[in-house]
Amino acid sequence: MHPNADNLIAARFDTVIYDLDGTLIDSARDMCVAVSRVLADHGLPAITADDARHFMGEGSKITMRRAFAKAGRTLDEDEASAVTREFVRYYEEDPVRFTTAFDGVTDVVARFDRLGLKQGVCTNKFEGPSRMILSHLRLMPPIADVAGADTFPVRKPDPGHVLMLIERLGGRPDRAVMIGDSVHDVGAAHAAGLPAVLVSWGYTATPARELGAEVVIDRFDALPEALQRIAAG
Structure with a gap:
């Protein structure tokens, strides 16, 4: 410059x-890993890194709602808060692997x-x-x-x-x-x-x-x- x-x-x-x-x-790959771990805990299929890129941007709770919606699950407010806490716990374990x-x-x-x-x-x-x-x-x-x-x-x-x-x-x-x-x-x-x-x-x-x-x-x-x-x- x-x-x-x-x-x-x-x-x-x-x-x-x-x-x-x-x-x-x-950060999409690390987000994808953490979201998919939560989904697996609930017996649901993983998302892709491309899914993560489109689901992100409006906060973790919205990301989780979108991830569960992809698998056909609609979350009420208490459920959304609970799975968001699960996601944050997984994500904070290693947010910089990828x-x-x-x-x-x-x-x-x-x-x-x-x-x-x-x-x-x-x-x-x-x-x-x-x-x-x-x-x-x-x-x-x-x-x-x-x-x-x-x-x-x-x-x-x-x-x-x-x-x-x-x-x-x-x-x-x-x-x-x-x-x-x-x-x-x-x-x-x-x-x-x-x-x-x-x-x-x-x-x-x-x-x-x-x-x-x-x-x-x-x-x-x-x-x-x-x-x-x-x-x-």
Whole structure:
């Protein structure tokens, strides 16, 4: 990235907020393993990694409801809560066996850190395993904080999830940007007054280019250029 681009980005932004699954990390195989262990405990067939990619994004309970629905089982609220606890227990045993950062993530996060940008993760995954994964992948630091599904009283697409994280990071909403992969990331960002950049490879049934983001990128190392385009207005 050209030094002038660095300066343009740093002048426009002070905070970068990322979604986690499907944006920074490819976690579908580990999610698939944990979900399938719960299904097996209930005498149901496993899901595939592709299923996991489509079932994720709205929190673990919704993921579990979708997984059971695929097997023809509808869960009431108590059942959904119980199987979600089972899933979390399995998942937290080893959330990083197969999980990796997408190509370019480490370098871009390090570059933004050198620019002095505050960086945080806003995810509908629980905070505990999110921190474990980010630390294991050596993304935290420079990513400084995580707001998970259980961190605040609200979660994406509620804009409060993003805004409270920005406040905790010491950033300004008018100088922040959201990087994600789904309609919930765009919805939360725009409701909070932030521009949104989506990745094209994420965990969403609807193509990223149909979701209304300011920019869609096909490689993570294209993110600085995307922020430069937004900054140039």
